[in-house]
Amino acid sequence: MSARDQIVSYLEGNRETFIAAACDIWDHPELAFHEDYACARLAGLLEKEGFQVTRGAAGMSTAMIAQWGNGSPVVGILGEYDALPNLSQQTECTQRIPIVEGGPGHGCGHNLLGVGSAAAAIALRHYLDEHGLPGTVRFYGCPAEEGGSGKAYMARAGIFGELDAAFCWHPSRYLSPWMAKMNAIVAAEFWFQGVPAHAASAPHMGRSALDACELMNVGANYLREHLPPAAKLHYAYLDAGAKAPNVIPERAGLKYIIRSSTIDDALAVRARVEDIARGAALMTGTQVSIRYNEGASDYVPNLTLTRLMGEAVDEVGPIVYDEEDYALARKIRASLPEDCIKGIAWEFTGLSADEAREYYKTHVLYDRPGKFIDREFHAPASTDVGDVSRCVPTAQVEVPCYTIGTPNHTWNMTAQTRSTIGQKGMLEAAKCIALCAAKLFEDRDGRLLQTARREFERTVGSGTYVCPFPDELTPPR
Ligand SMILES: [Zn+2]
DSSP states (O other), X not given: OOHHHHHHHHHHHTHHHHHHHHHHHHHSOOOTTOOHHHHHHHHHHHHHTTOEEEESGGGOTTOEXXXXXXXXXXXXXXXXXXXXXXXXXXXXXXXXXOSSTTOOBOTTOHHHHHHHHHHHHHHHHHHXXXXXXXXXXXXXXXXXXXXXXHHHHHHHTTTTTTOSEEEEEEEESSOXXXXXEEOEEEEEEEEEEOBXXXXXXXXXXXXXXXXXXXXXXXXXXXXXXXXXXXXXXXEEXXXXXXXXXXXOOSEEEEEEEEEESSHHHHHHHHHHHHHHHHHHHHHHTOEEEEEEEEEEOOBOOOHHHHHHHHHHHHHXXXXXXXXXXXXXXXXXXXXXXXXTTTTOOOGGGTSOHHHHHHHHHHOSSOOSOOOOOOSOEEESOOOTHHHHHTTSOEEEEEEEOSOTTOOSSSHHHHTTTTSHHHHHHHHHHHHHHHHHHHHHHHOTTOHHHHHHHHHHHHHTOSSOOOOSSOTTOOOOO
C-alpha cells in the first residue's frame, strides 16, 4: 500500500475518534490562554497513542508538546484550539441563535485545526511505526492564536529550535498549499496620565491626557511619510478621557497597530511611535505608560516544503462531498448576503479571476483539486505561525471547511465548524499534513530537508529569532 493509501485508510478508519474530539472542543469553546478543556482533551488523545506529553510549555498552562519517536528528522505539527468572544451559535443554523448569549464560539474553526493537526501527528506516528522509520513526531498545542500570539511566546522560549520542519493548516474556503508571505504585526497601547482641573477656573493647574493623545496622533501622522514602503499604521482611541469639555481629562489611552512586511521593520516603526508618545507626554506635562499586547512575525513560507505540501494535496485529492453536505451549504449560502462572494481571494485556486468568480457563483463547496503555484504571493493578513516560520522551515495548507462566501470570525462560521463539512475538511487536512511529513521521513538521505534548510537560511537567515514582544512581557495567564 502506498503512503497515501495507508495514511488515508488510517484516518478514515479512525474518523469517528477525531470527529468526536472536534465536536467536543466545539461544545466547550474557550478563549485565548484559557483553553483548559481543549488542551486536556488533545493531550488525552495523544497520550493514548503513546505520545509523551509535556504540559505548560513556554510558561503557558494551555500550551503543550506531545512527542513520539526518536532521533531525526524532528517534525513539528502545530495545532490551535482557542475560540472567539461573542460567537456562540447553534450548529447548522442559518439564523443568529447563540447557545450561550454573549458566549464564545468556534468562528475560526480552531476546534478543527487542533484535532486535525493531532490526527495528522497520530497517523504519521502509525505510519512510521509500521515501516520502522526513525525520527520524531511532535504535536505543538499552541494557545491564543486569536490576538494573543501564543506561538510568539513559544518561539521566544526556543521550543521550535530543534525542529527540522513545521507544518500547520487553517480552515478555509478552498484547498491549496499556503504559498503567500504574510505581514508582521505589532501593537501597543499608550496610556497618558495627566492632572484633572476645572477647565474654566483653574486650567493652568491641569495637565491634559487628551491633549497628549492628540499630539501623539499628530506626530504619528507626520511619521507616515517616513514609514518603510510596506508599513501601515492604524490607531484608535481606547479612552478619550472626560466626557465633559469643561474638565481637563486626567487619563486617556490610544492603541496603535503597525503592520509591515518584516518584523524588523515593524519593530523599528514601533520604536519611533514610542518616541512620539514620549514627546507628546513631555509637551503636555503628562506621564505615558506603554502596554504591549499583540504581535506576530511576518510569515515566510518555506517553498521547498510548501511545494511538497502541494504534492501531498494533489495525491490526497479533493474532498468528496455528499448530497447532504451540498444541501447544508446551499442553505447556508442562501442566508449570506448576496454579494458574499465578491472580493474573496482566488489567487491560490489556479483559476483566473473571472473563472474563480464563476466557480464561486455556481459552487457552494470547493470540490476542486489544490495545487502548488510557482509564483510570489503576499497576503496582507498576519498569523503567529509567522513566528514559527522564523525559527524553522514551515509550510501550511488551507483546507475547505465551510461554504464559499462565509465570512471569517462570524456566527455563520461557528454554525459550520461542527458540521460534516467542517469534519471532512479536518480529515483532509490531517491526510495532507501526514502525507507531506511522511515524505520527509522516507527521504533517508535528507535531501529535501537540506534544500529546505538552505532556502530558510537564504530567506530568513540563520540569525536569532526576534520576538515581537519585549523580554519582560509574559503571557497573561
Ligand atoms: Zn484562525
